[in-house]
Amino acid sequence: MAPYGTPENSQTAVVMVPLPAQGHLNQLLHLSRLLAAANLSVYYIGAATHVRQARLRVHGWNDSGTAAAAARIHFQEFETAPFQTPPPNPNSSNKFPDQLIPAITAAMSLRDPITAFVGRLSADFRRVVVIFDSLMSYVVQDLDSVSNAEAYCFRSVSAFTAYAIYWERRGMPAVAPGAEILREIPGSDGCFSPEFLEYTKHQQGAKKIFCADIYNSCNEIEGFFLDLLEKEKSTGADKVWPLGPFNPVSKLEPAGSACLEWLDRQEPDSVIFVSFGSTTSMSDEQIREIAAGLERSRQKFLWVLRDADKGDIFTGDVRKPDLPQGFEERTKKQGMIVRDWAPQLKILGHLSTGGFMSHCGWNSSIESISMGVPIVAWPMHSDQPRNAVLLTKVLRVGLEVRDWSSRDDIVGSDTVENVVMKLMACEEGNKIRKRARELGIKVRESTIVGGTSRTKMDAFIAHITR
Template sequence: MTNHQDNQNHSQNGLRVNRQEEEVVVVMVPFPAQGHLNQLLQLSRLILSYNIPFHYVGAASHNHQAKLRVHGWNPRISFNIHFHDFEIPPILSPLLDPNEECKFPSHLQPCFDVLKRLRAPLAQLLRALSSQARRLIVIHDSMMGSAIQEVRLIPSVESYCFHSVSAFAVYLYIWETMGNSVEANDVIPKDIPSLEGCFTNEFLDSIAFEYDYRKFNSGFIYNTCRLIEGASMDLLERVTVAENIKNWALGPFNPVIIPQNNSSNSRNFCLEWLDKQASDSVIYVSFGTTSTMNNEQIKEIAFGLKQSNQKFIWALRDADKGDVFNGEERRAELPIGYEDSVKDMGFIVREWAPQLEILAHPATGGFMSHCGWNSCMESISMGVPIGAWPMHSDQPRNTVLITQVLKVGIVVRHWAHRQEIVTSNMVETAVKRLMGCKEGDEMRKKAAEYGSKVRQSMGEGGVSRLEFDSFIAHITR
């Protein structure tokens, strides 16, 4: 029996339970991009801690991807978890062209469009689950509202919209959608980047289409903490109060304490390499799962890291395809002999990198990042400052939050210069600012303070824990 078949049987068995056991059931409906899949699976882990069963739904390949890549816990051995693998047509999985002017992953649009096929099987599943539960709670990605629109027709069902980006970015989007201009104040800095170049027009149309379904929601959920985005959460509550919408800051979703795993059989080689490095001496370089760089830019990064004389781990991979298990992957080219020339100072990871464990490692002192929100929250919760290099989507505005509001990072490449190659000298300068001078030390200290507070917020009596307790009390009322 395959893993997918086993999961399907597990899900079907999960439906055959009595009403007493299924007081409240939660269904997770993620959007099929890694940063979205991961956040809702990590949220599921937190809900499980309250002994509430949940069902995670999606295409078989995306469910498998989420389970395979999650860090900090193992959903495959958890009780009360049910994965539903829906059949969808084969997904076109082209590679992202590294020379495209707009860096948004337009190659994933065929995958996003296929998800419209989930509406019917989702409705069938929700009706079946609702008949066996006092209340069914559906938590869906903000880009999946149309797929669960039948919830308004099913008794005893409530839906909550999960925003995969920062509260800061959501507030700006809602404010602009209401026809307002963004003006600097105590919360919003000057010169907020526009959305120009952040998305394709096709995806902007998808956002606008899904936005209409928010009116069916009972609340909005964010992977953030009021200790770092309290002001943005307050602004969001002001603009949604007329709709009687509750906003919940339930993050960080990722584990904030990483179990020690000293087994060399299951530990990634890069972690063993980190064990040999001094505290705060390594910069981790990764640009997420939806960015692809051309060979010229990769070459400049390579030489910039070498010139910095700074220890580094570089996760060098292309953007994910619609189906990450199907077909060939482009292998990024490094200068001939480069890996041998940096073997004493750098470690290059070509496969999936254990990002959360890398950021949690005491040897890691900085993170050169695209500033995707999942990466931002992981970095903040582990107390690691960021060298921000935004690529698309919400990342330019997250960069403002990280560098100007929280002041736990520097800008590597300004959004206004997004069409320009970042030279090796610019990379070298950024690495030295973050890792080798007083400015970086101060940011590291501030990031460590945020990390400590955020981790404490998830403990008994902490801000995030109390908010999560309040959310659970609300959905189980």
């Protein structure tokens, strides 16, 4: 992205308030980079462990323009209430990552420190813009006490998912023309745990002081549903700002790790990337079935096999999932196992990557869309089942592994083998890959000068620096 912004922008400060979970931390850190490129001073805040986590894992920031922007991002660490860091439970009947609840709940103690911090900034800047995760509404509800502060709510999900939830809460009335797909979307059953729903009550009960919604999306992906959200004022806000994709979309330098070097030796579009994000913990039985299915498919694979995050990723032991005996030796020419944090953006942007077996978290989904890579959709919890419908039935850039109604069943190796073969070695997969590639081009073009996403970003910056 070409540099933009004016010296006058230095009169506005931006404060980012992310939820302390990887998919949320990462999206707002990428947005911080974009706003810092406009000569804005950005303050990214949170508990020390979560600020460290976000900085350690960010990738795609390897160009000179990004380096200059990064210098304008200030990381502000606060102490939160102490919290426990239980390990994830791979055998839980509900896949929601309840092990993160203590850390997320502890972040509610940031309410007074954040209000005080914004108050101090307000003395040095003409305007302080606070962009907060919708799941952190509780901690920013006192910002109306700062006269020159204004708040914007970041919705970490797709507009499609946000509208589906809004429609469901209204009792599923008659759908707008063009939105008939809503009738095929799975409900919220199995998406969340009781503990998380209890946490959300605090957020929903907080004072609503924000003036607009922000989405990590763009018109090329889901303009129809973005328009519906704004037209129907689904959250009470008058304005919707689609500023995505937040992640870098330019060609990334494919270097720096063994898995990228391995990809360099493979044929174009020949590898399926298998990764279920930072909140999925699979049972040993399910891992064995995936291994058998990948092996029998005879397709090249790059499999990130690691356990889900804890509330503090820097403490305690980490479970190392077991593979079938001899699997890695038998498949050493076919695939590669990665057990550490992987450079996902670079993998998705690599010419050898032809598919992505994913949990369909929005962070991963929009990265895959922007890189033009089709998805094998295997949702686990939260917004993921609805994102899977967007990917497979609306955008038609993916295939489903199974229906959400069968979420409690082990996915057998035959199913894994068949869906991998369908995407990677069949004509149907070639058509899906073509659509994904074309959509990726449109999304990337939207970020250049004159593109719809870039135009929205320029307008947003002009608005907050007015």
